[in-house]
Amino acid sequence: xxxxxxxxxxxxxxxxxxxxxxxxxxxxxxxxxxxxxxxxxxxxxxxxxxxxxxxxxxxxxxxxxxxxxxxxxxxxxxxxxxxxxxxxxxxxxxxxxxxxxxxxxxxxxxxxxxxxxxxxxxxxxxxxxxxxxxxxxxxxxxxxxxxxxxxxxxxxxxxxxxxxxxxxxxxxxxxxxxxxxxxxxxxxxxxxxxxxxxxxxxxxxxxxxxxxxxxxxxxxxxxxxxxxxxxxxxxxxxxxxxxxxxxxxxxxxxxxxxxxxxxxxxxxxxxxxxxxxxxxxxxxxxxxxxxxxxxxxxxxxxxxxxxxxxxxxxxxxxxxxxxxxxxxxxxxxxxxxxxxxxxxxxxxxxxxxxxxxxxxxxxxxxxxxxxxxxxxxxxxxxxxxxxxxxxxxxxxxxxxxx
Numbered sequence: 001x002x003x004x005x006x007x008x009x010x011x012x013x014x015x016x017x018x019x020x021x022x023x024x025x026x027x028x029x030x031x032x033x034x035x036x037x038x039x040x041x042x043x044x045x046x047x048x049x050x051x052x053x054x055x056x057x058x059x060x061x062x063x064x065x066x067x068x069x070x071x072x073x074x075x076x077x078x079x080x081x082x083x084x085x086x087x088x089x090x091x092x093x094x095x096x097x098x099x100x101x102x103x104x105x106x107x108x109x110x111x112x113x114x115x116x117x118x119x120x121x122x123x124x125x126x127x128x129x130x131x132x133x134x135x136x137x138x139x140x141x142x143x144x145x146x147x148x149x150x151x152x153x154x155x156x157x158x159x160x161x162x163x164x165x166x167x168x169x170x171x172x173x174x175x176x177x178x179x180x181x182x183x184x185x186x187x188x189x190x191x192x193x194x195x196x197x198x199x200x201x202x203x204x205x206x207x208x209x210x211x212x213x214x215x216x217x218x219x220x221x222x223x224x225x226x227x228x229x230x231x232x233x234x235x236x237x238x239x240x241x242x243x244x245x246x247x248x249x250x251x252x253x254x255x256x257x258x259x260x261x262x263x264x265x266x267x268x269x270x271x272x273x274x275x276x277x278x279x280x281x282x283x284x285x286x287x288x289x290x291x292x293x294x295x296x297x298x299x300x301x302x303x304x305x306x307x308x309x310x311x312x313x314x315x316x317x318x319x320x321x322x323x324x325x326x327x328x329x330x331x332x333x334x335x336x337x338x339x340x341x342x343x344x345x346x347x348x349x350x351x352x353x354x355x356x357x358x359x360x361x362x363x364x365x366x367x368x369x370x371x372x373x374x375x376x377x378x379x380x381x382x383x384x385x386x387x388x389x390x391x392x393x394x395x396x397x398x399x400x401x402x
Contacts, residue, residue, distance in 0.1 A: 035123065039135025041113040045085055045146035048133045049078045057081070060130040064088035081130070082148070089152040092129060093161055095210050097169040099265075100217060101162075104131065104145075108153045112145035113137070125217045170198055171207055172214040173263030179221050179230040180262045181254060183304065183345030184239045190228045197256045218265050233345070234305045242306065242346040252349030268297055273337035280334050285320060295319065299335065303342045309335045 040047060049057060054074050061069055061081060066088060069080050081088075096104070103126075107114045118126075123143075126132035132143045145153075174194045178185065185193070187204070195202040211223045222229050229236045254262075261267065270278075274296055281292035299312045307315075312335045313328070322328045340353040347355060 035134050036136050036141055039133060039137055039142065039144050041137050041142060041144050043112060043133060043144040043146045045082050045148040046078055048144065048146045049081060049130070051133065059128050063129050085148050086152050089149065090156055093153060093156050094164045095168065095213050096165055097172050097214065098165055101165045104153055105157070107132065107143055107145045108150045112147055112150045113142055115140070115142050121219065122217055167200065168210045171202065171210055173260045174198060175211050175228065175263070176218070176220045177254070177259030177261070177263035179228055180267065181343055181349040182251060183233050184227065184229045184236045186227055187223070187225065197259055220265060232301050232304065238306065239345045243348055246347065249348055249350065249355070252343070254349065269343065271341050273334070273341040274300070277334040277338050280330070296338070299338060300342055303339055304345050306346055309339050312339070
C-alpha cells in the first residue's frame with residue numbers, strides 16, 4: 001500500500017500547519033497587548049494586585065508563602081497580601097543574584113517607574129513574585145514597582161543582603177557551568193561540586209530555592225529535589241546510564257574560572273572546530289553569522305545528547321542542499337571535527353580527542369566519514385562488533401558508533 005501523501009493531503013497538511021502558526025502569532029500578539037496595557041504610576045500594591053485574576057493572585061500568594069488564604073475572595077486576598085507584603089518579600093530578596101538585584105535596584109531608585117528590556121519569561125518571573133508590573137504609562141512602556149515593594153527593598157538593601165546576592169551569584173554560575181559540561185548530576189553531587197569550587201560551604205536548604213528561582217529566570221538548567229540537568233538535555237536517564245557505563249572515566253577536572261565562565265547565561269564554547277564550521281556555512285550558503293552559528297549550536301546539542309556525526313549530518317540535510325558527494329564529504333569533515341572537540345555529556349565533560357590521547361578513546365577520523373573509527377593506541381580500525389574503545393564494555397555499534 002502506497003503510504004505517500006497525495007497532493008491534496010499535502011496541501012491540507014501545509015494549510016493546517018500555516019493556520020496553527022497564524023493562531024500562535026495571534027495569541028502571542030494578544031498576550032503582548034495584555035502585558036503592556038495601561039497602568040497608573042506611582043503604583044500601590046493594592047492597585048497592582050487588583051489588575052490580576054484570582055489565579056494570578058494565588059500564584060503570588062504561594063510564592064510569598066502565605067498560608068491559609070486560598071479560600072478567600074479576591075478583595076479579601078488582596079487585603080491579606082497587603083498586610084503580609086513586607087515579611088513575605090524579605091526572603092525573596094535574599095534568593096536573588098546580581099542580575100535580578102540590579103534590575104530591582106534600578107527600578108526602586110527610579111521611584112518604582114522605569115523600563116528595562118527583558119525577555120517575556122523574565123517579566124513573568126517578576127510578575128509572579130508581585131514585584132514588577134509591566135504596563136504603559138503616558139504612551140511609554142514601564143515596569144511599575146508598587147511603593148510597598150520599593151519600601152521593602154530599600155529596608156532590606158544592606159551589607160547582609162549584598163553578601164547573600166554575591167554568594168547566590170556564585171552558586172548559580174557554578175551550577176550552570178557544571179551542568180553545561182556534565183549534563184546531569186544528582187543534587188547531592190551538584191552541591192558537593194559547587195562546594196569544592198565555592199568560597200564557602202554549600203547549605204542545600206539555602207541553595208535549592210536559589211537554583212530553582214534561577215531556573216525560572218534564566219532557563220539554563222532544570223532542578224528538582226533529587227536531580228539537576230542542563231536545559232538542553234533531552235533524556236537525563238540516558239545520559240546517567242551512559243556515564244555509569246563509563247565508570248572508569250572520571251569527571252573532567254574543570255577549574256573554577258572555566259565553570260564560572262560557562263555559567264554565564266547563553267554561554268557557548270566556540271572552539272576552533274566550531275568557528276570553522278560557522279565560517280564554512282557562511283561562505284557556502286550565504287548565511288548571516290547569527291544563522292550559521294545557530295545551526296552549529298544545534299549540532300553541538302545533538303552531539304552532547306549522544307548523537308553521532310551521521311545523525312548530525314542527517315539533521316543538517318533537512319536545511320541544506322547537498323547534491324554532490326563532495327559537498328557531503330565537506331560537511332562530514334566539519335562535523336567530525338566538531339564532534340571530536342565537543343565536551344560531551346556521555347564522556348563526563350571530556351572531548352573524544354582528549355580521551356583518545358589519554359586513554360585510546362573513540363575518535364572518528366577527521367579526514368574520513370563517521371564509519372572510520374580508530375583506536376589511537378593500536379592504530380587499528382575498530383569494527384562494528386569490536387569492543388568500544390571508550391571502555392564502556394559494549395560493542396562499538398551499540399555504543400559510540402550507534
